[in-house]
Amino acid sequence: MSEKTADAAVVAVAVPRQQTIRQQTIQRIFYWWDRVGILLVLVLLVLLMTVAAPSFASFGNAMNVLRAISINAILAAGMTLVILTAGIDLSVGSILAVAGCTGVLLHVAGMPVYVAVIGGVLAGALAGAINGGFSAWLAMPPFIVTLGAMTYLRGVAYTSTGGLPVIADDLSYGGLGNAYISVVPTPVVVMLIVYAAIWFLLERTTFGRHVYAVGGNPEAARLAGINVKRVLVWVYTISGATAGLGGIIFSARVMSAQPNGGQGYELDAIAAVILGGTALAGGRGKIVGTLIGALIIGVLSNGLVLMNVQYFTQLIVKGVVIILAVALDSVRRLANAS
Amino acid sequence: MTDNESVVLLEVNHISKRFGATKALTDVHFSVRAGEIHALTGENGAGKSTLMKIISGNYQPDSGEVKVRGQAVAFANPSQALAAGIAIIHQELNTIPAMTVAENLALGREPTRGGILDRKSMVVAAREKLALVGADIDPTMPIGRLSVGMQQMIEIARAISENAQVLVLDEPTAALSQTESKRLFELLNQMRDKGIGLVYISHRMEEIWQLADRVTVFRDGHFVGTRDKAAVDPAEIVRMMVGREVSDLYLREEREPGEVRLAVRDLAGVPGIGPVSFDVRGGEVLTLVGLIGAGRTEIARLLYGADVRTMGTITLDGTELGPRKPKRSISDGVGLLPESRKDQALFPEMSVKDNVSISTLPRWSKAGVLMRRSITSLVDRITASLQLKAASNEVEVRSLSGGNQQKVVLARMLAQQPKLLILDEPTRGVDIGAKSEIYRIINDVAATGTAILIVSSDLPEALGISDRLLVIRGGRIVADINAPGATEEQVMAYATGVQTTATAA
Numbered sequence: 129m130s131e132k133t134a135d136a137a138v139v140a141v142a143v144p145r146q147q148t149i150r151q152q153t154i155q156r157i158f159y160w161w162d163r164v165g166i167l168l169v170l171v172l173l174v175l176l177m178t179v180a181a182p183s184f185a186s187f188g189n190a191m192n193v194l195r196a197i198s199i200n201a202i203l204a205a206g207m208t209l210v211i212l213t214a215g216i217d218l219s220v221g222s223i224l225a226v227a228g229c230t231g232v233l234l235h236v237a238g239m240p241v242y243v244a245v246i247g248g249v250l251a252g253a254l255a256g257a258i259n260g261g262f263s264a265w266l267a268m269p270p271f272i273v274t275l276g277a278m279t280y281l282r283g284v285a286y287t288s289t290g291g292l293p294v295i296a297d298d299l300s301y302g303g304l305g306n307a308y309i310s311v312v313p314t315p316v317v318v319m320l321i322v323y324a325a326i327w328f329l330l331e332r333t334t335f336g337r338h339v340y341a342v343g344g345n346p347e348a349a350r351l352a353g354i355n356v357k358r359v360l361v362w363v364y365t366i367s368g369a370t371a372g373l374g375g376i377i378f379s380a381r382v383m384s385a386q387p388n389g390g391q392g393y394e395l396d397a398i399a400a401v402i403l404g405g406t407a408l409a410g411g412r413g414k415i416v417g418t419l420i421g422a423l424i425i426g427v428l429s430n431g432l433v434l435m436n437v438q439y440f441t442q443l444i445v446k447g448v449v450i451i452l453a454v455a456l457d458s459v460r461r462l463a464n465a466s
Numbered sequence: 467m468t469d470n471e472s473v474v475l476l477e478v479n480h481i482s483k484r485f486g487a488t489k490a491l492t493d494v495h496f497s498v499r500a501g502e503i504h505a506l507t508g509e510n511g512a513g514k515s516t517l518m519k520i521i522s523g524n525y526q527p528d529s530g531e532v533k534v535r536g537q538a539v540a541f542a543n544p545s546q547a548l549a550a551g552i553a554i555i556h557q558e559l560n561t562i563p564a565m566t567v568a569e570n571l572a573l574g575r576e577p578t579r580g581g582i583l584d585r586k587s588m589v590v591a592a593r594e595k596l597a598l599v600g601a602d603i604d605p606t607m608p609i610g611r612l613s614v615g616m617q618q619m620i621e622i623a624r625a626i627s628e629n630a631q632v633l634v635l636d637e638p639t640a641a642l643s644q645t646e647s648k649r650l651f652e653l654l655n656q657m658r659d660k661g662i663g664l665v666y667i668s669h670r671m672e673e674i675w676q677l678a679d680r681v682t683v684f685r686d687g688h689f690v691g692t693r694d695k696a697a698v699d700p701a702e703i704v705r706m707m708v709g710r711e712v713s714d715l716y717l718r719e720e721r722e723p724g725e726v727r728l729a730v731r732d733l734a735g736v737p738g739i740g741p742v743s744f745d746v747r748g749g750e751v752l753t754l755v756g757l758i759g760a761g762r763t764e765i766a767r768l769l770y771g772a773d774v775r776t777m778g779t780i781t782l783d784g785t786e787l788g789p790r791k792p793k794r795s796i797s798d799g800v801g802l803l804p805e806s807r808k809d810q811a812l813f814p815e816m817s818v819k820d821n822v823s824i825s826t827l828p829r830w831s832k833a834g835v836l837m838r839r840s841i842t843s844l845v846d847r848i849t850a851s852l853q854l855k856a857a858s859n860e861v862e863v864r865s866l867s868g869g870n871q872q873k874v875v876l877a878r879m880l881a882q883q884p885k886l887l888i889l890d891e892p893t894r895g896v897d898i899g900a901k902s903e904i905y906r907i908i909n910d911v912a913a914t915g916t917a918i919l920i921v922s923s924d925l926p927e928a929l930g931i932s933d934r935l936l937v938i939r940g941g942r943i944v945a946d947i948n949a950p951g952a953t954e955e956q957v958m959a960y961a962t963g964v965q966t967t968a969t970a971a
Contacts, residue, residue: 337816337824338827348810
């Protein structure tokens, strides 16, 4: 009888301790997951594809994958800043179309390529600044602001060309999309420069720290003397500019202004950011993660094509992967809360 | 005394409750009879709200018993308590602003006819319920458009209509105007006459005195005593609320306050706050004391520019500080440690280094690019001097204890090198060890000639570490007291309004 009571006491003490050890283990797993987890997924995916699709592992195909993801990755780079501030930018697909049309129309009108490029990027930045202005100064939900922008900017793109594609007849315009620098496609080089620039911005500048602070705790950021609204305007402006750059590359690749181009790209960009470990709630995430996220989507698409998987099935696989990645983020948050 | 009056509706005995290492309640007693108003009072953190949450079934007691009409009960949740006739009117009202009065009153038990919502009978039922409290309110109005006082009446109507025998009100006048308070008191007196038992939780002495038949005092989670109002005077209640020893936890080194550094004149902004005027000298620690909701935090925020000042002047070291936002305040040498560490100060997922340096980054960057080595050495130096316990300055602050998180925010303040340092509840939610370290830091900062303004709800702390106290009530300064030699009784008398003529000591 007394032994039984003693046993019960031991159990009563032991159970909570076991729970804490389990919690610690879970926390340790998430600690490492935060750092290498998503990279691990990419490596496994690459290994899987190498085995499943013989033509996957070659330098040429690697460049194909990189070139294929370059536009989405560039959009996702700007999107990362926006999501770090707990915002969202649904207008990047439409900005891509507007910027592409701007670039091609400027070029067709006789402007040199560099003017067309700058014009397209600036058009994107302007659209982004307007998004940021409404979100910051009128405290409107970014979801609504950029949803509206997604629609009106699509209208702007159609209006600018009369609804039809405009061909850039001069071959020099296509360089940004189709040329190589040494053996690397130009869009891939541009993508890497964008990532290096945004990495520097986030990790090495005052502005970058302010982005994390605004996303992590906007009221604390305000009280710490940060101009929260200005940070928000800049973040959307940068997202617009990267989407504009993506639009230029897009139009260069197809050598034409496509007013219906980029539809649904915002979702791919968001998916890359979330896969890369950036929290939708803001304040946590790394730009390198986004690049890995974009690579996962790219490798998945490329591999599935090489494996002759039907397009419809590809959509199913892609969607499931995105949901699983976000589910992982939620599980981590729940584990942290308990 | 009639039979009805002597019926004990609700009784709690030997109730204890712990949260982790904190004893919230230790062996407390309380009872309420039919047809009485029983006031439950005590300082901030005395355990009043915890007891209420036990009575309402939100918390389970660790030991002790709750009896309703002599029957032992154990409520697992608030709806069980309500079914037994115990209703709570919380400080934060449980109404859905966009829904109408009638919809709110019918919430959860909407009348239907063949499965379809019966709006007509819902409105009729609402009228009947409102009549119970004599409220002339249109049931089809969205409840959010009504004043807080009106909404409170509706909540009381809902409770009464569900046959509540015991009504518990937690600081019900906190958000009410004077006319609304008066109307509420009339209603409560009517409820008493109907034989309902009322528990009135408040630390406002005037109200307790006006309403209560009996008064129970808690202190630090302990039961101090229950008195019939007829057999007690307000001064004794105040003594019961505060009577405890000042330990040697507090630290106030000998110092000679210097010249006036901060001069505030006619400061006002937030409705109901100010105008207030006061000075703080270099090396002086001045603490704003008073009850929760008295307006101390609001004054601190106005000084910092966290809220917009509409009136008055602020002069620091002879320079007038114009209209401002926090950014400007920091560059002018004003620092604010906000009231809520979690909501207003910390970036939980950023490193210690980022959290300490975030408000002074422009000073540590060239053309926007961070001078990382300077930042690292600055942060290392400050965190070492504060004896911050963290694995490194690269860890996320959410992994630190409450006391160390508070030190991180203090470190941010020190990095700003303020001339005026405002500390709003600097030791809230930190353990004793961290408290005494924070007191040491405050002393060290004062020794450098910085003017220090503290807001504290911990009266022994305020008395123990300050040079001077300003007692705030109703958004105004009601007393200016030298802290050494002052007593809690003295301060509470001003804070609760028992003592109204301000005499500077």
